[in-house]
Amino acid sequence: MALLRTESLTKAFGALTAVNGVTLEVQAGTLHSIIGPNGAGKTTLFNLLTGQFPPTSGRIVFDGRDITGTPAHRIAHLGLARSFQRTNVFPALSILDNVWIAAFARGRSWRGLVWRRSDGYAEVTERARVALADVGLADKADQPAREISHGEQRQLELAIALAAAPRVLLLDEPAAGLSPDETQKMVALVRGLKGRYTIVLIEHKMDIIMGVSDRVSVMHFGSLIAEGTPAEIQRNPEVRRAYLGGMVAE
Amino acid sequence: MSRAWLAVLAAAVLLPMAVRHALATEIWIFAIFGLGLNLLLGYTGLLSFGQSTFFGAAAYVAGYLLKHYETNVFAALGVGIVVGAVSAALVGYLCVRRSGLYFIMLTFALNQMFYFIAYQWTTVTGGEDGMPGIGRPALLGVDFRNPLAYYVFVAALFLLSLWIMQRIVESPLGKILQAIRENDVRAEAVGYDVPRFKLLAFVIGGAFSGLAGVLYSMLFGIVPLEAIGFVFSGNVLFATLIGGSGSFYGPIIGSFVFIWLSESVSVVWERWPLLLGVAFVIVVLFFRGGCVEAWARFWSWRERRRALAGIAQ
Numbered sequence: 248m249a250l251l252r253t254e255s256l257t258k259a260f261g262a263l264t265a266v267n268g269v270t271l272e273v274q275a276g277t278l279h280s281i282i283g284p285n286g287a288g289k290t291t292l293f294n295l296l297t298g299q300f301p302p303t304s305g306r307i308v309f310d311g312r313d314i315t316g317t318p319a320h321r322i323a324h325l326g327l328a329r330s331f332q333r334t335n336v337f338p339a340l341s342i343l344d345n346v347w348i349a350a351f352a353r354g355r356s357w358r359g360l361v362w363r364r365s366d367g368y369a370e371v372t373e374r375a376r377v378a379l380a381d382v383g384l385a386d387k388a389d390q391p392a393r394e395i396s397h398g399e400q401r402q403l404e405l406a407i408a409l410a411a412a413p414r415v416l417l418l419d420e421p422a423a424g425l426s427p428d429e430t431q432k433m434v435a436l437v438r439g440l441k442g443r444y445t446i447v448l449i450e451h452k453m454d455i456i457m458g459v460s461d462r463v464s465v466m467h468f469g470s471l472i473a474e475g476t477p478a479e480i481q482r483n484p485e486v487r488r489a490y491l492g493g494m495v496a497e
Numbered sequence: 498m499s500r501a502w503l504a505v506l507a508a509a510v511l512l513p514m515a516v517r518h519a520l521a522t523e524i525w526i527f528a529i530f531g532l533g534l535n536l537l538l539g540y541t542g543l544l545s546f547g548q549s550t551f552f553g554a555a556a557y558v559a560g561y562l563l564k565h566y567e568t569n570v571f572a573a574l575g576v577g578i579v580v581g582a583v584s585a586a587l588v589g590y591l592c593v594r595r596s597g598l599y600f601i602m603l604t605f606a607l608n609q610m611f612y613f614i615a616y617q618w619t620t621v622t623g624g625e626d627g628m629p630g631i632g633r634p635a636l637l638g639v640d641f642r643n644p645l646a647y648y649v650f651v652a653a654l655f656l657l658s659l660w661i662m663q664r665i666v667e668s669p670l671g672k673i674l675q676a677i678r679e680n681d682v683r684a685e686a687v688g689y690d691v692p693r694f695k696l697l698a699f700v701i702g703g704a705f706s707g708l709a710g711v712l713y714s715m716l717f718g719i720v721p722l723e724a725i726g727f728v729f730s731g732n733v734l735f736a737t738l739i740g741g742s743g744s745f746y747g748p749i750i751g752s753f754v755f756i757w758l759s760e761s762v763s764v765v766w767e768r769w770p771l772l773l774g775v776a777f778v779i780v781v782l783f784f785r786g787g788c789v790e791a792w793a794r795f796w797s798w799r800e801r802r803r804a805l806a807g808i809a810q
Contacts, residue, residue, distance in 0.1 A: 297686060323688030335686075337679035340672075348676045351669050352688035361670045361701075368669070411687055 249308075250275040250445050251296070251327075251415055256305035258291055265291040267469035268305070273415070273462075278437075278446045280456045282480075283466035289449045290332055292466070293419050296447075297329050298322040310414070323352060328413035332420045332449070334400045336407065338393035342384055345392050345403055346375040349410040378410035382436060398429040405436065416444040422455060434459065457481070465489070501746055505659065508753075509652045516757070518644035519716065524756045525655040526712045531737045531748025532662045533705025538734070539742040540666060541698045542678030546601050547608030548706055548733050550588055551581040553725025554611060555707030557622055560631045560714040570636045574654075574711050581707015582700045584611075589699030593692045608727055615725045627721040631714050641715070651712055658705060659749075665701060666745060674698055735773060739780055741787030750788045 249272035258266040265288045273279045281289050295302050298319040307315045309325060317325075328349075337345050350371045351357075359367070366372065379385045382402040387395060392403060401421060408416055421437060422430045430452075438459050440446060450456050456463060457477045465473040465480060467489045473480060480486055512521040530552060537543040555577035562568040562576060592603045615622045622628050633641035641647045665671055677684045677691055685691050714720045723729055732755065740751020755773075762769040784791045 299686075318690075319685045320688050320690045323686060329686060331683070331686075335680060335683045337676050337683065339679055340675060344672060344676075348672060348684070349687040351672070357669070359668065361668050361697075362664055363669070364664075364667050365669045365672055407683070407687065 248275065248311075249273060250310055251447070252308040253292075253296070254306040254308070256292070256295060256307065257303045258288075258295055258300070259303045264469050266295060266302070269466075269469075269471050271464060271471065271474075273445060273447055275445050276442065277461040278441050278448060278459055279462045279464065280448045280450060280460040281464050281466055282450055282453070282456055284451060287466040288469040289451075289466055290419055291469075293329060293417055293447075293449065296322075296417060297327060323411060326412070326414035327417065328408040328411040328415075329417035330404045330408045330419055330421060332423050334397070334404055336392045336400060336403050339391055341389050342379065342392055342395070342403060343372075343375060343388040346378050346406050346410040347371060349407045350374040350378065350412075353411045374412065375410050378406045381409055381440075382406040383432075398425055398432075401425060401429070401433065402436070409440075413444060416440065416446045418446060418448045420449055420451070422450070422452065430455070505656070505746070505749065509656065512652075513645060513648050516760075518648045520756065520760050522644070522648045522651045522716050523713075524752050525651050526709050526716065527733070527736065527756055528749045528752040529655055529658045529705055529712070530709035530733050531740070531752050532658060533702040533709070534733050534737050535742055535745075535748045536662070536665070536674070536698050536702045536705075538737060539744070539747065540671060540678065541674040541695060543695060543698070544601050544734075545592075545604045545699075545702070545730075546727070546734065547588060547604035547730050548702070549725050549727065549729035550604075550608045550611045551585045551703040551706035552710035552713070552729065552733075553615065553720070554584045554710070555581040556710035556714040556720045556724050557615065557628060559711040560628050560720045561621065563631045563634070563715065564628065567632065567634055570634055570641070570715075573715075574708060577707045577711030578704045579707070581710065582704040585699045585703020585706070586696065589696045589703075593695040593699065605727060605730070608725075608730055612722075612726050615722060622720070622722070625722055627719050628714075629719040631718050631720065633715045633718075647716070651716070654708070654712065658708065662705070663745065670694075670697070735777060737787075739776055739787050741789030743786045744789040747787055747789050754788065 251273040253269055253271045255268045255270055256266055257264065257268055269292060281292065283289055294300060296307060298317050301316045306313055309327065314322065314325065337348065351368065354368065354371050376385065379388060382405050384399060384402055384406060387399065392400065405421055418437065422433045425433060434455055437448065441459065460477050463475060463477050463480045464471050465486050472489060473483050473486045475483065512524065530548070534545065534548050537545050558580045559573040559577035563573050588604065588607050591607065592600055595603055616624055633647060635641060639646050641650060673689055673694055677694055681691050710724065713724065736751035736755035737748045739754055740749065741747030758772065759769065762772060780787055
């Protein structure tokens, strides 16, 4: 059964229809990639899924429950966590606190919110440290987030999403702006998460997608134009014309 | 106990020996006011230009009770804290969904609204003449008309406030507010209802302002109209920025500098606010972190010089 599903999801900004009638099914436990050239509407789709803004029309169903129009802060509590394409961390806070904040949000209870010392939440701190270890930042826990490299900030970006103990992980171009070496590391990292989470991955670098994805959907001018296994997508003539052709021309 | 706490304790003991009791008392009252503001400014990143709304409202209500009913001191303080918190909830509710300049202007505009209510409602507030005749009822046989006794009372309440505020900023709430300051979009995305947390910061800050307002009215025996005016809102903002809004103890240092300057310099030079202006410009241009940052930079400069001298030898 599909864990996450959209039904003719549409978002229009004035005359521009950024997402146009997208119907998508993400099966539990899979890694589902959404590819498409820049401006295809991929990030807007994520913003709709995570409640950043409501869709113009259509529905979003998560685990059999209609979550259309649910505000962002409540979506997180349902178990949908996202990372951002442009690094979006808490710069002055320590690396550990960056992750701690996300872990606490999804903690079992907020008792003592105003009064208990935050280092007294052993379980939350433990979950935060596990998330840091997952992305390989455990030894930098006490450094402020603004002092680490761009590549490490991308790892932190991922750790914040992981710390929220998600059921579905929405990753928005985790390798954006990374060097080839760092990209390799990130791909290995994402591959390591496969199977533990249901993952929706946005990417426009083809080579990253093909090795790790179970399913691939192709977006073009706001609409889905194809869906299938990576091999099927590579053979699809329409995709080659709309997307790969465009890439080659670049 | 940390060194900062020892320093604060020492200051609380030594201050009344160095300056007039009333001045010493005013410094701690203003510091409580500043602590409340800094939860908004330093921790949540909200520049509220209307803190005197809560300070003044609490001072008027509690002052009225003290004047006409000679209420118990703790009851007056309790009422003041509640009035501060409730008025802050009201103002906060209208402001927290706005951001940037709109937020600042809205806190300012609502402050003006409260100011004009106090200005017009002369039968209760005394309008421009203020509300005089507020006493300091004795508590458990201690006569608070004695300036030193009142100082000790205020200093103790300040230390209590400081401890409570420290617990708050070291709690998860403290971290969440800082996360909101750093990046409210991400804070929302990881699962925090940002406007609601901002509102909570407002209410807590308002409660501290309310406490300060009541203590202020008892110190001077009057609630002047200025206590709810925008100059007062500006003063606490100035003091906190000069002390260092990025630091937990910044507002205390700011309160010292501000109250002491306004007291000692205003006697010899009536254009003393000019000096404040200069201090403010220096802070904005060179020391964003106020006195606290200036102090830290001075120390690291000295360390470096020592290290260099060591190498030269």
